[in-house]
Structures are given as C-alpha cells and as structure tokens.
Amino acid sequence: MTDTVTDATLAPVLDRIDADLDASTDRLLNLLRIPSISTDRAYKADCDRAADWLVADLQSIGFDTQKHATTGHPMVVAHSGGDGPNILFYGHYDVQPVDPLNLWDRDPFDPQLEDTPKGRVIRGRGASDDKGQLMTFIEACRAWKAVHGTLPANITIFCEGEEESGSPSLIPFLKDNADILKADIALICDTGLYGDSTPAIITQLRGLLGEELTIHGPSKDLHSGMYGGIAMNPARVLAKVIASLHDDTGRITVPGFYDGVPELSNELAASWDDLKFDAEAFLGEVGLKLPAGEQGRRPLEMIWSRPTCEVNGMTAGYTGDGFKTVLPAEARAKISFRLVGTQDPHAIRESFRKMVRDMIPTDCRVEFHSHGASAAGQMATTHPAFAQARTALSDEWPNAAAYVGCGGSIPIAAYFKQYLDMDAMLIGFGKDDDQIHSPNEKYDLSSFHKGTRSWARILHAMTA
Amino acid sequence: MTDTVTDATLAPVLDRIDADLDASTDRLLNLLRIPSISTDRAYKADCDRAADWLVADLQSIGFDTQKHATTGHPMVVAHSGGDGPNILFYGHYDVQPVDPLNLWDRDPFDPQLEDTPKGRVIRGRGASDDKGQLMTFIEACRAWKAVHGTLPANITIFCEGEEESGSPSLIPFLKDNADILKADIALICDTGLYGDSTPAIITQLRGLLGEELTIHGPSKDLHSGMYGGIAMNPARVLAKVIASLHDDTGRITVPGFYDGVPELSNELAASWDDLKFDAEAFLGEVGLKLPAGEQGRRPLEMIWSRPTCEVNGMTAGYTGDGFKTVLPAEARAKISFRLVGTQDPHAIRESFRKMVRDMIPTDCRVEFHSHGASAAGQMATTHPAFAQARTALSDEWPNAAAYVGCGGSIPIAAYFKQYLDMDAMLIGFGKDDDQIHSPNEKYDLSSFHKGTRSWARILHAMTA
Incomplete structure (x- = not known):
C-alpha cells in the first residue's frame, strides 16, 4: 500500500479487508470448487449450483437476492437497497472448459493456494476469469457492511452464467429486467492490470464474432487406398479456406472487413507509446518472439485496436x-x-460466409453455425466515475492508474449502453500470466487482496 | 457357379464348402468378435487373443502352428507339411479403429448376418479387411483336408497383426524367419473384385508413405482476446502447409515428387479402357460426383496408377x-x-519435410513422426500361377478374371520380393461398398462363400 489511509470511513474498511483475507480466500476456494463450465451441457447442474452459492452468499451479507431462470443458465440479481448513487456491478460465475486436462498440474476444480517464485497464487479454473475478480467486489461490500452496517450506495450485483458461451440469454434478460438493473453506472470486473503493478481502466474493447464451419464431402469416411486421388477431401478444402483468410502481410482478406476500422489517434498513439509496452517480454512469457499481426503496426495496436481473425479449433x-x-x-x-x-x-x-461458400467445390457443401456476434465498444471516459476511480486506484497501487485498450471482448459493456442506456467502467486485477482459458489458471493472492481494497476505495471515491 | 464341376478331386471339396457354409460363417463371426485394433495400445490383449484364436483354429485342421512374439503384436505361422508345391498364404488379423462410433448402426464387434437389398452380408469391423478374406483361404484348406485327408500342396499360413498400423515388426520378422516362410509363391487375400462379379488379380499396387507433423507455436494454449493478433497461431501455419501441397490442377507440389512416376503404357491404357469404369457410379456410391484428382487423367489412373497426397486427419x-x-x-x-x-x-x-520446414515461421517449430514408407509394387504376371489362377477364378465367377491395378498399398508384396525373393499374387473378394476403414464395414456372404470356393479352385489349378 502506497499511503496510510486516515479517512475515518475508508480506513476501517481496508483494515477489515486485511483482517478477513484468509476467510475471504476460503470463500473464493469454495466457489472455485463448483465446475460451472457453461459451454458444456454436462455441467448444467453445476452452473446452477454456482448460482445458488452466490445467492446464499449475497443473502448472508444482506442483499435482497433472486435467482432468475433463463432458457440457459440462471442469472443472479442482488439489491443492497439504501441511499447514495445507483451502482450496478457485473461479473460472471461460469468458467471455460478445462481441456487439455493433461496439461494441468492439478485438478482444475480442486483449487488451492500455491507459493510461486512470483508470490502466492490461487490456482484453479475460474480463479481469475471471473470468479476471483467477481468476489473482489463482493468482499469489498462484505467488509464495508461489517464495518458500517450499510453500504455507501444503492448497489445491485448482477451475475451471469453464460459469459463463456456467448451469453445467449443476456439480451432478452436485459430487455425484460431493465427496471431492476438500470443504474447510474455499471462496474465490470473482468479485465486486468497493465503489467504487474499498474492498475488499468479500459477505454476500448474489441468485439467478437464467432463462427463454426463444417465442410462436408463424401457421405462417409473413405479408405484412402480405394478413393485417394479421385474423391474430394474436405480437410484439404478447409485448409485452403483457412489459409486464404490472411494475406502475406497479415491482413485479413474477407471483403469489406476493414470497413469501420479507425486509425489510432495521435493522442492515443502517444499515450500508448508512453506505456513502453515490451512486446518481446510479453511474447517471451509464452515462448514466442515476434509480433505476428499486420506488418507495420505497433504491438499494442495488434492486441488492442486492430481487428483479428483466428482459428480457435x-x-x-x-x-x-x-x-x-x-x-x-x-x-x-x-x-x-x-x-x-x-x-x-x-x-x-455475411461477407465471411459468402467468401467461404465461393471457395467450396461442387462436391462439397458448407454448414455454418454462429457462436455470437458483438461490436467493439468505446467507453465514456468523461463520466465522472472514471476520474474518481483513477485516483482511487492510483492510491492503492504502486503506479498511477492507466487508461488502456483491451484486446478481449466483453460485450456486456456495449449491451448495457444499448439496452439500458448505461455507461460501464471496466476495472480488473488479472495479470497477463493468469493463464485464463488455459491449463493451470491462477489469480495472484495480491490481485484478490488489493483488488478488494481497490473496490472499497472506488466506492468511497464515488460516494464521498 | 458358371459350370458343373466334375473333377473328382475338386468337386467334393466345393460341395463340402457349400455344405459347411453356416459353420464357417459362425467361425468367422467368432473371430470378428475380438476387437483386434492394432494401432491403439488399449487393444493389445485383444490382438493377442485374435492370434491365439487363429493358432487354435489352424491346429484344429492339422497345421503345425506357432505364435511368434514380436515387440508389437504376435505373428502366427502354420505349416501343413506334405508334398506338392510350396505355397505361402498371407493375411492379417488386426483391424482398423472404429471411430466415429456414432456412425455405426451396431456395435462393430458384435457382428451379425444381415439381409440387405444387395444380398446377405456379414456386418462388423474386419468382416472384409481382412478377417473375412483371411478365412476364405483357411476354410478352403479345412474343406480340402476334410475331404482328402491331406492338402495338395505344402502350405504355410502366415498371419500378421500389425498391418493396419504400419507393420513395424514385419521386416525384422521376415529377415529372421526366411527359412520357415520362403515358398515358391505367396498368395495374399486383401484386395477386391472388380465390380460385383468380375474376379481380379492385381498387377500393380501403390506404395504408402505416412507422415504425422506437429507444428508447435506458443508454449501453451492462449486466450485469443489477450494474444489474438500478436501471437503466432500454429493452426494457421498448418492450414497454409496443407493448402500448399497441391496446385490448382491437382498436382502435388512436393519437389521431386513425380520422379519415377511412369506414364500409362498404351497396352494397359487400352485394357483399362475396356473395363468401362463408371466413375460417376463409383463416386455416386459415396455422395460425390466429380473425379477430384489431377486434371486430364483417367479416373482409373487417379486410383490405380497416379500418386496422391491426402490429409487423413x-x-x-x-x-x-x-x-x-x-x-x-x-x-x-x-x-x-x-x-x-x-x-x-x-x-x-525428406523432400516433404524440407518443404514443410521451409514454410515454418520463426516462432514455430515442426516435429515429424513417420508412419511407415513402402514403395509401389509391380507383380510378376509371367509366373505360371497367374494364368492358373486366372482360369480357376474365371470358372467360379460369372465374368472372366481381370488383371487390374490397385490404389491401396499392400507393402507385404514388395517385402516378400525384397526379403524372401518370392513373388506374390494378390487375389481378393472385397467389394467397393464394403466400407473398409469406415463405419458399418461388411463382407458379402457371397464374397465369403465364392471366395472360399475360388481358393479351392486355385489350389487345384496350381497343383493339378
């Protein structure tokens, strides 16, 4: 902690968070034990159990909490009631699949604290994305409530269970429940620090379009001795389709793809250059050396402000x-x-599908399956909450908070704007080496602890 | 049957085969129940059981039979002893994997007789490739023995259990056991009829080179939100490699690939044209229409005499x-x-590996794993056994026997020549729609029955 807090409202809350760290970690480990993999139907009951766990936990700290059924996994909505500004907090309790399981050093759903050369970590699927991050806010509320009896704002906590599987129920739910969700601003904790000790507020998010294609050739698998050389092989066709999606300079070849892609402003370019992003170190962490995106682009552009096309499977x-x-x-x-x-x-x-269809030979046919489509988002950084949070974060962490881009896609921010006319502020405490979506996911204990303290500070700054 | 056999030696053997059909089918069903998938280590004990089954069966008809351990699956070698020409018969008792299991209409290892619009079939993995074919010869020997007490030749039956997984133990075994295997000629039953009623003797076989490549990129799976656009994606690299293996005319681009590929002789071209191969019907059986090989080549060339490159997975x-x-x-x-x-x-x-390596970007590396390499084979059609077998087959089947090419790769024929200086004759009774290597493999009961009768006729023709 960079300063001694003397504020009579905030200081005891931070003390309480410190004193309660072991118990709050245990609570998180309990939530992590529930294998709430939303994309796999086999885990449907587990997703429901995770929702129930949140309902019980939020009720235990005085939130009026409901589990709302959907055609997919349930939503949890909890209201603190009380005075002050109306704040919505959003997180998700579902997690990514865990395969390849053989690359995990332990059962992904038997989480534990581990001492590593870089410090203590909470290891397990969802530790960082997003259960650990979600719990930072809930733990901040718990501590505040314990110290002061009431929260400083009228807070609604909204937890989704389909974030890792395209959020099919989200938009209908937002539309149907605008009255219980709409607030002055939404806080979202599903992003990361910039580096190890610089807190970050997201100014822009990439959108995400997910497509699955199946190329059908012969009516059944064939013997390559009997049919090899005369029968159309759909694996060759697929390889050709994938190989054609980028040109030699790394640009994506889908017609019209770059319509609406803005050039980086001089101001943002200068501010990003100030961050002195070390691409070699960033890639070195995962065994790579060279930025592989469009030729002639800054590495930070490649991950924050340029569009991509990737084969995920x-x-x-x-x-x-x-x-x-x-x-x-x-x-x-x-x-x-x-x-x-x-x-x-x-x-x-549509352009992608047309391009693929045009490449399919007579003896093949292609089937498409959509896995969601969300546009990119630009945050309302002029909202006063942004400056308040920036100061609060800068007080907690060694370095001042930075405004950064985000390569990931958190469509909820755009949905809040579109369906509830509500701005969102994304702040998170994940680290680049958290291995989210990968084997051996972890969340630093310091992210969890200082994250919780950060939310207490932000709540204080927004309500003082 | 096209003629009434009056030969005093042959006629009772054929009668015995007819009378014994139910029992011989039951024996085959028993062998088919053993899931001897050689490529998958999980079925090692089952391969061993299949070998034991053959040992017991061959001993029951008086063959001096041994199971020979190898570093992989065992070999079975059985000697009839006795006078007459020395004949080696080769078949394999191992089968292909059965996935995708959901496309089978029944348990692949719970075989049964089924009535279909095209006649009675024996359904199950290995029914055609190669257990059913292997048993045609054994059943012919059993009938002959039952009728005459001795066989008309000094016969060795040699069964391998690694044919579907690259035969890693075969060459060492041939070298070490030349004395017990070498014969005047080898008979191999692992091929098909030409069409439904024309028996075929193979004049040329394609060779087979199997390569597995793994392209490694980042040290672990990455989140495409965090790393998408900046990190090298090995799936894209693999797609590019595969897409580059053929040019737009269907020719294979591996440097030097066509060295040693002969043009079809005018004589063979004329004889193949006489077969009036119906490519549309052949492809129509499997839901395709157009020959997909090199432009400007006859369909029969594509499957018999032109080299190919295929993605198998x-x-x-x-x-x-x-x-x-x-x-x-x-x-x-x-x-x-x-x-x-x-x-x-x-x-x-080597040329393929070099071509691939040259395409691998700095941030990837490629690993190769060999799955066998065998050259193409040209059969010794001037050996007198060929003319004898051709006549015998023509007597059994509605149409006269044809000399045909074969798109498959049966390296054993080349190995017999190379390591035992023994010519081989390949005759089989499979059909194009047997779905070998695919779900719902079957062997026509008529293939099994007339195949057994064919071997009796061939043995008679070779020893009369």
Missing part, C-alpha cells in the same frame, strides 16, 4: 494414436474475429 | 461442443502419400 479425420488411411467425410473449424471501431459483426459474418 | 485447439476463444499451442496433421512406379518413399519423405 479445427478437426478432421482420424486424430487418435497411430495412423488411419481415411479420407474424412467432413472437416470442421471454429474461427473468431475480434472487431474494433464500428466494424459491423453481422455484415462481416 | 488434422486437429488443433478446441474441437468440443460450443466455442472456446483459444489460440492453440500446437496443430497436428496426419498426411499420407500413395506412391507408384519407382517413386522413392524415403526421398519423398
């Missing part, structure tokens, strides 16, 4: 041990586009 | 239900080349 034919001389009947790929500026996800989806 | 990233925005750490493919003429599999392997 592909499969065809025999992929087990050994060899099988089969010509596959079909080949499948999951492809995602990260979008920026005013790129239109629906127009891009 | 590929995988990267998340391939399960739903969507996962992951950048995969690695991408894998299994690729096979069918070879003809004097193409050198080892030279092609």
Whole structure:
C-alpha cells in the first residue's frame, strides 16, 4: 500500500479487508470448487449450483437476492437497497472448459493456494476469469457492511452464467429486467492490470464474432487406398479456406472487413507509446518472439485496436494414436474475429460466409453455425466515475492508474449502453500470466487482496 | 457357379464348402468378435487373443502352428507339411479403429448376418479387411483336408497383426524367419473384385508413405482476446502447409515428387479402357460426383496408377461442443502419400519435410513422426500361377478374371520380393461398398462363400 489511509470511513474498511483475507480466500476456494463450465451441457447442474452459492452468499451479507431462470443458465440479481448513487456491478460465475486436462498440474476444480517464485497464487479454473475478480467486489461490500452496517450506495450485483458461451440469454434478460438493473453506472470486473503493478481502466474493447464451419464431402469416411486421388477431401478444402483468410502481410482478406476500422489517434498513439509496452517480454512469457499481426503496426495496436481473425479449433479425420488411411467425410473449424471501431459483426459474418461458400467445390457443401456476434465498444471516459476511480486506484497501487485498450471482448459493456442506456467502467486485477482459458489458471493472492481494497476505495471515491 | 464341376478331386471339396457354409460363417463371426485394433495400445490383449484364436483354429485342421512374439503384436505361422508345391498364404488379423462410433448402426464387434437389398452380408469391423478374406483361404484348406485327408500342396499360413498400423515388426520378422516362410509363391487375400462379379488379380499396387507433423507455436494454449493478433497461431501455419501441397490442377507440389512416376503404357491404357469404369457410379456410391484428382487423367489412373497426397486427419485447439476463444499451442496433421512406379518413399519423405520446414515461421517449430514408407509394387504376371489362377477364378465367377491395378498399398508384396525373393499374387473378394476403414464395414456372404470356393479352385489349378 502506497499511503496510510486516515479517512475515518475508508480506513476501517481496508483494515477489515486485511483482517478477513484468509476467510475471504476460503470463500473464493469454495466457489472455485463448483465446475460451472457453461459451454458444456454436462455441467448444467453445476452452473446452477454456482448460482445458488452466490445467492446464499449475497443473502448472508444482506442483499435482497433472486435467482432468475433463463432458457440457459440462471442469472443472479442482488439489491443492497439504501441511499447514495445507483451502482450496478457485473461479473460472471461460469468458467471455460478445462481441456487439455493433461496439461494441468492439478485438478482444475480442486483449487488451492500455491507459493510461486512470483508470490502466492490461487490456482484453479475460474480463479481469475471471473470468479476471483467477481468476489473482489463482493468482499469489498462484505467488509464495508461489517464495518458500517450499510453500504455507501444503492448497489445491485448482477451475475451471469453464460459469459463463456456467448451469453445467449443476456439480451432478452436485459430487455425484460431493465427496471431492476438500470443504474447510474455499471462496474465490470473482468479485465486486468497493465503489467504487474499498474492498475488499468479500459477505454476500448474489441468485439467478437464467432463462427463454426463444417465442410462436408463424401457421405462417409473413405479408405484412402480405394478413393485417394479421385474423391474430394474436405480437410484439404478447409485448409485452403483457412489459409486464404490472411494475406502475406497479415491482413485479413474477407471483403469489406476493414470497413469501420479507425486509425489510432495521435493522442492515443502517444499515450500508448508512453506505456513502453515490451512486446518481446510479453511474447517471451509464452515462448514466442515476434509480433505476428499486420506488418507495420505497433504491438499494442495488434492486441488492442486492430481487428483479428483466428482459428480457435479445427478437426478432421482420424486424430487418435497411430495412423488411419481415411479420407474424412467432413472437416470442421471454429474461427473468431475480434472487431474494433464500428466494424459491423453481422455484415462481416455475411461477407465471411459468402467468401467461404465461393471457395467450396461442387462436391462439397458448407454448414455454418454462429457462436455470437458483438461490436467493439468505446467507453465514456468523461463520466465522472472514471476520474474518481483513477485516483482511487492510483492510491492503492504502486503506479498511477492507466487508461488502456483491451484486446478481449466483453460485450456486456456495449449491451448495457444499448439496452439500458448505461455507461460501464471496466476495472480488473488479472495479470497477463493468469493463464485464463488455459491449463493451470491462477489469480495472484495480491490481485484478490488489493483488488478488494481497490473496490472499497472506488466506492468511497464515488460516494464521498 | 458358371459350370458343373466334375473333377473328382475338386468337386467334393466345393460341395463340402457349400455344405459347411453356416459353420464357417459362425467361425468367422467368432473371430470378428475380438476387437483386434492394432494401432491403439488399449487393444493389445485383444490382438493377442485374435492370434491365439487363429493358432487354435489352424491346429484344429492339422497345421503345425506357432505364435511368434514380436515387440508389437504376435505373428502366427502354420505349416501343413506334405508334398506338392510350396505355397505361402498371407493375411492379417488386426483391424482398423472404429471411430466415429456414432456412425455405426451396431456395435462393430458384435457382428451379425444381415439381409440387405444387395444380398446377405456379414456386418462388423474386419468382416472384409481382412478377417473375412483371411478365412476364405483357411476354410478352403479345412474343406480340402476334410475331404482328402491331406492338402495338395505344402502350405504355410502366415498371419500378421500389425498391418493396419504400419507393420513395424514385419521386416525384422521376415529377415529372421526366411527359412520357415520362403515358398515358391505367396498368395495374399486383401484386395477386391472388380465390380460385383468380375474376379481380379492385381498387377500393380501403390506404395504408402505416412507422415504425422506437429507444428508447435506458443508454449501453451492462449486466450485469443489477450494474444489474438500478436501471437503466432500454429493452426494457421498448418492450414497454409496443407493448402500448399497441391496446385490448382491437382498436382502435388512436393519437389521431386513425380520422379519415377511412369506414364500409362498404351497396352494397359487400352485394357483399362475396356473395363468401362463408371466413375460417376463409383463416386455416386459415396455422395460425390466429380473425379477430384489431377486434371486430364483417367479416373482409373487417379486410383490405380497416379500418386496422391491426402490429409487423413488434422486437429488443433478446441474441437468440443460450443466455442472456446483459444489460440492453440500446437496443430497436428496426419498426411499420407500413395506412391507408384519407382517413386522413392524415403526421398519423398525428406523432400516433404524440407518443404514443410521451409514454410515454418520463426516462432514455430515442426516435429515429424513417420508412419511407415513402402514403395509401389509391380507383380510378376509371367509366373505360371497367374494364368492358373486366372482360369480357376474365371470358372467360379460369372465374368472372366481381370488383371487390374490397385490404389491401396499392400507393402507385404514388395517385402516378400525384397526379403524372401518370392513373388506374390494378390487375389481378393472385397467389394467397393464394403466400407473398409469406415463405419458399418461388411463382407458379402457371397464374397465369403465364392471366395472360399475360388481358393479351392486355385489350389487345384496350381497343383493339378
């Protein structure tokens, strides 16, 4: 902590957070034990259990809490009631799948504290994304309530269970429940620090378009001895489609793809250059060296402000041990586009599908399956909450808070604006090496602890 | 049957085969119940059981039979002893994997007789490839023995259990056991009829080169929000590699690939044209229309005399239900080349690997794993056994026997020549719609029955 807090309202809350750290960590470990993988139907009951856990926990600190059924996984909405500004907090209790399981050093749903060379971490699926982050805010509320009996604002906590699987129930739920969700501002904790000790407030988010395509060839798998050379092989067609999505300079070839992609402003370019992003170190962490995006772009542009097209998965034919001389009947790929500026996800989806269809030979057909489409988002940094939070964060952390871009896609921010006319502020305490969506996900204990303290400070700054 | 057999030696054997059909079918069903998938280590004990089954069956008809351990699956060698020419028969008791299991209409290892619009079939993995074919010869021997007490030749039956997984133990075994295997000629039953009623003797076989490549990128799976656009994606690299293996005319681009590929002789071209191969019907059976091989080649060339390059499997990233925005750490493919003429599999392997390595960007590395390499084979059609067998087959089937090419790769024929200086004759009774290597594999009961009768006729023709 960089300063001694003397404020009579804030200081005892921070003390309480410090004193309660072991108990709050135990609570998080309990939540992490629930395998709430939303994309896999086999875990539907577990998602429900995670929602129930939150309901019980929020009720225990005096929130009026309801579990709302959807056609997918339930939503949890909790109201503190009380005076002060109306604040909505959003987090998600669902997690990513855990495969490849053999790359985990332990059961992803048997979380534990681990001492590492870089400090203590909470290890387990969801530790960082997003259960640990979600709990920083709830723990801040718990401490405040314990010290002062009431919260300094009229707070609604809104937890979703479908964030990792395209949020199919979210928009209908926002539309139907605007009255219980709408607030002066939304706080979202699903992002990271900039580096290890610089807190960050997000100014822009990339959108996300997810597409799955299946190329069908022969009516069944064929023997390559009998049919090899004469039968159309859909794996070859898929490879050709994927290979054609980028040109030699790394630009994406989908027609019209770059419509609405803005150039970086001089101001933002200068501010990002000030961050002295070390691309070599960033990539070195994951065994890489060279920025692989569009030629001639800053590395920070590649991850924050340029659109992308990535293969997230592909499969065809025999992929087990050994060899099988089969010509596959079909080949499948999951492809995602990260979008920026005013790129239109629906127009891009249509253009992508047309481009693929045009490449499919007579003896194949292609089937598409959508996995969501959200536009990029620009945050309302002139809202007073931004300056208040920036000061509060700068007080907690060694370095002053930075305004940064975010390569990820958190469509909820855009939805809040679109459906509830509510600005959102994204602040999170994850680190680049948290391995979210990967084996051995972790959340630094310091992220959890200082994150909780940060929210107490932000609540104080927004309500003082 | 096209004629009434009056030969005093042959006629009772054929009668015995007819009378014993139910029992011989039951024996085959018993062998088919053993899931001897050689490529998957999980079925090691089952491969061993299949070998034991053959040992017991061959001993029951008086063969002096041994199971020979190898570092992989065992070999079975059985000697009839006795007078007459020395004949080796080869078959394999191992089978292909059964995935995708959901496309089977029944348990692949719970075989049964089924009535279909095209006649009675034996349904199950291995029914055609190769247990059913293998048993045609054994049943012919059993009937002959039952009728005459001795066989008309000194017969050795040699069964392998690694044919579907690259035969790693075969060459060492041939070298070490030349004395017990060498014969005047080898008979191999692992091929098909030409069409439904024309028996076929193979004059040329394609070779097979199997390569597996793994392209490694980042040290672990990454979040495409955080790393998308800046990190090298090995799935994209793999797609580019695969897409580059053929040019727009369907020719394979591996440097030097076509060295040793002969043009079809005018004589063979004329004889193949006489077969009036119906490419549209052949492809129509599997839901396709257009020959997809090299432009300007006859369809029969594409499957018999032209070399190929096929993707047999590929995988990267998340391939399960739903969507996962992951950048995969690695991408894998299994690729096979069918070879003809004097193409050198080892030279092609090196050229292929060099071509791939040259395409791998700085931030990736590629690993190769070999799945066998065998050259194409040309049969010794001037050996007197060929004419004898052709007459015998023509007597059994509605149409006269044809000399045909074969798109598959049965390296054993080349190995017999190379290591035992023994010519081989390949005759089989499979049909194009047997779905070998695919779900719902079957063997026509008529293939099994007339196949058994064919071997009795051939043994008679070779020893009369």
